[in-house]
Amino acid sequence: AQTVTQSQPEMSVQEAETVTLSCTYDTSESDYYLFWYKQPPSRQMILVIRQEAYKQQNATENRFSVNFQKAAKSFSLKISDSQLGDAAMYFCAYRVNAGGTSYGKLTFGQGTILTVHP
Amino acid sequence: DTEVTQTPKHLVMGMTNKKSLKCEQHMGHRAMYWYKQKAKKPPELMFVYSYEKLSINESVPSRFSPECPNSSLLNLHLHALQPEDSALYLCASSHNRLLRDSPLHFGNGTRLTVT
Numbered sequence: 530a531q532t533v534t535q536s537q538p539e540m541s542v543q544e545a546e547t548v549t550l551s552c553t554y555d556t557s558e559s560d561y562y563l564f565w566y567k568q569p570p571s572r573q574m575i576l577v578i579r580q581e582a583y584k585q586q587n588a589t590e591n592r593f594s595v596n597f598q599k600a601a602k603s604f605s606l607k608i609s610d611s612q613l614g615d616a617a618m619y620f621c622a623y624r625v626n627a628g629g630t631s632y633g634k635l636t637f638g639q640g641t642i643l644t645v646h647p
Numbered sequence: 648d649t650e651v652t653q654t655p656k657h658l659v660m661g662m663t664n665k666k667s668l669k670c671e672q673h674m675g676h677r678a679m680y681w682y683k684q685k686a687k688k689p690p691e692l693m694f695v696y697s698y699e700k701l702s703i704n705e706s707v708p709s710r711f712s713p714e715c716p717n718s719s720l721l722n723l724h725l726h727a728l729q730p731e732d733s734a735l736y737l738c739a740s741s742h743n744r745l746l747r748d749s750p751l752h753f754g755n756g757t758r759l760t761v762t
Contacts, residue, residue: 564750566753572755573756574751576752579748634695639689640688640689
């Protein structure tokens with residue numbers, strides 16, 4: 530079974546600084562996607578960034594970037610120039626692209642609460 | 648603004664009540680999902696509809712009954728719930744459950760309290 534582990538229940542960062550959130554996963558599959566979702570107090574789960582396992586180049590979306598280490602099964606999120614609006618719960622998620630009813634199912638980590646200090 | 652709309656935003660119901668949660672999207676997505684989320688926990692998948700047919704049921708109790716009347720709408724009918732069913736219920740949609748690059752788009756959720 531696939532599992533996703535976020536070892537940091539809580540993190541904090543000063544505004545304008547950089548913070549890295551950790552995520553590791555366990556899978557025997559080779560074809561999958563990894564995601565980071567953000568859930569602010571407004572409750573909506575917002576897609577931050579995604580990475581296809583076959584792509585070696587790390588994904589980047591503006592101030593958000595990932596460090597994808599496939600062999601180590603690690604997928605960390607780096608937030609640069611942190612802003613107050615980045616405060617939220619961040620979930621790492623894994624989606625397998627393999628057959629049967631598991632296809633497309635999203636497995637979430639336990640989440641990391643990020644606090645941004647002014 | 649979210650492209651997946653859920654109503655109501657809050658719902659309080661007794662254990663003998665019957666209520667429904669509604670979800671609507673107009674992005675042309677053909678896969679729709681119900682998730683249950685407890686406070687400070689990750690979402691847990693309940694049901695997946697693909698092309699208006701139920702394709703995944705994660706062994707959810709029968710007091711939760713999903714319905715997908717058309718490609719834009721997803722309902723969750725609630726009956727005889729228990730206090731432990733109190734949670735945030737999230738709806739999501741994606742282009743296609745089997746499409747490789749098809750991320751989920753979530754609504755704002757319905758906060759359900761069972762008294």
